[in-house]
Amino acid sequence: MPPAEKPNAASRGRPTLARIAQLAGVSVPTVSKVVNGRADVGPETREHVERILREHGYRPLRKLGAPGAHVELVFHALEGVYDTEVINGVESVASEHGLALVVSQLGHQFTPDALWMERVLSRRPAGVISAFSGLDREQRMQLRDRGIAYVVVDPTEDPGPEFPTVAAHNWMGGLAAARHLLELGHRRVAAVTGPMWALPARARFDGYCAALERAGVPFDARLVGEDDFLPRGGLAQARRLLRLPDPPTAFVAGNDGQALGVCQAVHEAGLRVPQDVSVVGFDDLALAESHVPPLTTVHQPVRQMAATAAGIAVRLAAGKPVERMRVELPVRLVERASAAPPPSS
Amino acid sequence: MPPAEKPNAASRGRPTLARIAQLAGVSVPTVSKVVNGRADVGPETREHVERILREHGYRPLRKLGAPGAHVELVFHALEGVYDTEVINGVESVASEHGLALVVSQLGHQFTPDALWMERVLSRRPAGVISAFSGLDREQRMQLRDRGIAYVVVDPTEDPGPEFPTVAAHNWMGGLAAARHLLELGHRRVAAVTGPMWALPARARFDGYCAALERAGVPFDARLVGEDDFLPRGGLAQARRLLRLPDPPTAFVAGNDGQALGVCQAVHEAGLRVPQDVSVVGFDDLALAESHVPPLTTVHQPVRQMAATAAGIAVRLAAGKPVERMRVELPVRLVERASAAPPPSS
Known part of the structure; x- marks a missing residue:
């Protein structure tokens, strides 16, 4: 159930933690631990609770602008102007909505490891934006099951139809x-x-x-x-x-x-x-x-791509619908001085 | 009272919020609001409570690695490789300590505005690191009064002896x-x-x-x-x-x-x-x-400068002493191909 098709999932018919606990046959604190990404839950219990959460469309309430509300921006590596343009774009939108921007990088890996995932889940972000990197399928599902928006800027691969992407042409x-x-x-x-x-x-x-x-x-x-x-x-x-x-x-x-x-x-x-x-x-x-x-x-309008992705993440986190799950922004040739006719030899 | 001289302030003889409230003649929730940087406290009350907090060396307890623990990194602008090097350096140390890194930029201002300050205080970071920018005196005092470490990388001016700086030669x-x-x-x-x-x-x-x-x-x-x-x-x-x-x-x-x-x-x-x-x-x-x-x-070793500053912030946040409040890291000339003897005209 892609967030775009469930705009009101955040507020309507939302099962309580107690109800999830009852359905899963575990305690409320255990459900809470799974939702918050805590490590002290066995893998089988975690998977079981995650399945129940998923089946019942659990979506934690989160007030934008509340202390601690933030978006996560993850890079495979931080290397230069491209990355600062992405940060600028995301930061401008996050700041406008009173959201902090947490930046991390994966040491040249393109997929986060378990420790990164555990930390991100424990911080309970409003959304996660990955730039020229991506979460694997299981990680994407973990975000979805916790109602955390996930948007990809400049995707290296297709994250599947339920996750929005913003790229250039x-x-x-x-x-x-x-x-x-x-x-x-x-x-x-x-x-x-x-x-x-x-x-x-x-x-x-x-x-x-x-x-x-x-x-x-x-x-x-x-x-x-x-x-x-x-x-x-x-x-x-x-x-x-x-x-x-x-x-x-x-x-x-x-x-x-x-x-x-x-x-x-x-x-x-x-x-x-x-x-x-x-x-x-x-x-x-x-x-x-x-x-x-x-x-x-x-x-290519890198800053605008990143701002667009952040805007989508903010909308999803607020339970609002997203019109387009695939955005491609236009590019244009800028003629300067490094191209000329070939030598007439 | 610079943090470096009060290594155990975090755990020893720490006044409670109730004691501060009693001394200030206000309610505990009011003290709590001031400590957390909330906006709904009158300026006079705020200043009064801040003075009492300062006088009694109040230092909020904060567990490193706990959910929400993070450092703030602020730039006057995010423009290129210098900035990504700073982020890399801070992120490596923050990540090592399980701290999230929140990045913000000031839109080419060198001193943050009141809104930035309010948001940072409300997020209760373990520390604030500014890069080629700086907080003004009042803002530095606000951090100090709340026990938030403040370290400057590549300082544009001297923040005063009680705040550590890391620069190049x-x-x-x-x-x-x-x-x-x-x-x-x-x-x-x-x-x-x-x-x-x-x-x-x-x-x-x-x-x-x-x-x-x-x-x-x-x-x-x-x-x-x-x-x-x-x-x-x-x-x-x-x-x-x-x-x-x-x-x-x-x-x-x-x-x-x-x-x-x-x-x-x-x-x-x-x-x-x-x-x-x-x-x-x-x-x-x-x-x-x-x-x-x-x-x-x-x-100049920008990444190392930033990592050093982050290390200092983490030590201060943990209530540990800092040996050197002024660090200058060495530089070296790298001879490539843009300098040669002058034309012999």
């Missing part, structure tokens, strides 16, 4: 980036992608492929390099691709971080951006504009 | 940056500084001046530009300085962000880094290494 962005280079006259356009298991990386890459096909340029798998969404990922892949017998004259990077690494590899090879090699990024974070040369890139 | 860093350029043979070395009212900016600038003096190079006020700690600040000042009749051959920037802006201005002027103009930054954040050319800069 990644496929359109990949298309726009590649098309820009093709329209400038490039024919050997390389793609440095993020990790392909993550939806945003895959969608951008598919957009790139679509642009090639529409321009009648054959796809060449040798011009693709997959790596981390970091400068070192772009550097490693571009170094390799620039050593090909017939190297690319242009690169579509998976994000701005990778684009910086690509520019570095171009420079190392004694070539210039954009005179010899063109580079288009993705993100348009602060560093894109102050780069030398200023980066042509696809702008 | 900013003066030594400014000295090292300028000395490196002077040793390369530069004689016209410009300084683009951060806002001089902020201690780190001023200390780095003073280090620059000391390096000039020790090298026997006269200080020239026309070679100094003060601006925001952002790329646009470095860009604006370097544009201006490069138009001087006798322009500088090298720049010491206040931080890496400004250094990026300086590089952009050099590029705009049709000059190259480092062949024509050398640039040294300060921070050594992730972007320094992936810049083209890789940035020579002064490394």
Whole structure:
């Protein structure tokens, strides 16, 4: 029962803890411990009580703005401007609603561990927002069973129809980036992608492929390099691709971080951006504009995506309906100075 | 009475709320409201109760690791890698102690407003850590009176001897940056500084001046530009300085962000880094290494500074003594490729 379809579950026909305890054949304190995520309940009892909670649509009452009311924001890692943009977006909405923002990161894991989950449940947040990371199915159910909203920003995979997600038009962005280079006259356009298991990386890459096909340029798998969404990922892949017998004259990077690494590899090879090699990024974070040369890139509204996700979490926590469970915000190509026509050699 | 001198205040001779109420001539709920930062107490009553709390060394008991225990981390703004490094550092220590981390930002103000303060007090944190921002005197006293630890990372000004601070050796860093350029043979070395009212900016600038003096190079006020700690600040000042009749051959920037802006201005002027103009930054954040050319800069251990501050806050919150109220962590010059001898024109 997705929260979006049960707007009044918070206040209507809500079973009491005593009723749940009776149905489960356990004490009220035991039900309370399960609801609050305490560790001192055996796994079998926990699962049993969770099933009863789920079956009876239990949803703890929670006053927004009350002391202790907060949202949790979790990152797989905190590494840069993308992350501060997400925090800014969530914080602005949380603050507007008097909610504290608790930030945590998973030490480069994409799924939280049991300790993280236990702590989050014990803190009883109004909602949990994950950014470029995600809870596994069981963890999502644990939140749902406790009436804790769960929203994903920039999802790496689909969390299932009952959990809202907010993303950018990644496929359109990949298309726009590649098309820009093709329209400038490039024919050997390389793609440095993020990790392909993550939806945003895959969608951008598919957009790139679509642009090639529409321009009648054959796809060449040798011009693709997959790596981390970091400068070192772009550097490693571009170094390799620039050593090909017939190297690319242009690169579509998976994000701005990778684009910086690509520019570095171009420079190392004694070539210039954009005179010899063109580079288009993705993100348009602060560093894109102050780069030398200023980066042509696809702008995605990270802060707005995060604020939208926070707004959805707040609505769900207040028991209000959510109109759209899948939000994709538009991107746009920002032309600066890292892309130019290919050298006329 | 600084917490560092009252290690056992949390458990020994601690006056009860009832005793405070009796001494203040108010009800226990009123004292409780003041302690919890609730808004529904008149300002005179509040001040009166706060004075009694202060005089009697009231310190609320708080179990670390209990549900709701957390530290607050506040920024004047969340803008980039510096901020994520601070969050990483605080989060690692907070998480180790089972404390949640609540993050907020002040919308580019350097001192929190009354609403922020009210919310933080109502949440009853174990400690508050401010990064490149600070509470005013009254706000610091409000925390102290409630037994909430307050620690400043990268202080913009001195919060007074009873509040711990953790900074970098900013003066030594400014000295090292300028000395490196002077040793390369530069004689016209410009300084683009951060806002001089902020201690780190001023200390780095003073280090620059000391390096000039020790090298026997006269200080020239026309070679100094003060601006925001952002790329646009470095860009604006370097544009201006490069138009001087006798322009500088090298720049010491206040931080890496400004250094990026300086590089952009050099590029705009049709000059190259480092062949024509050398640039040294300060921070050594992730972007320094992936810049083209890789940035020579002064490394400051931002994550370690933040972790140290969090460790101090946790000790204070647990009623343990703090050995050093002023911590300055060492910096080091990292030579990459943005500084070279001056052109031999």
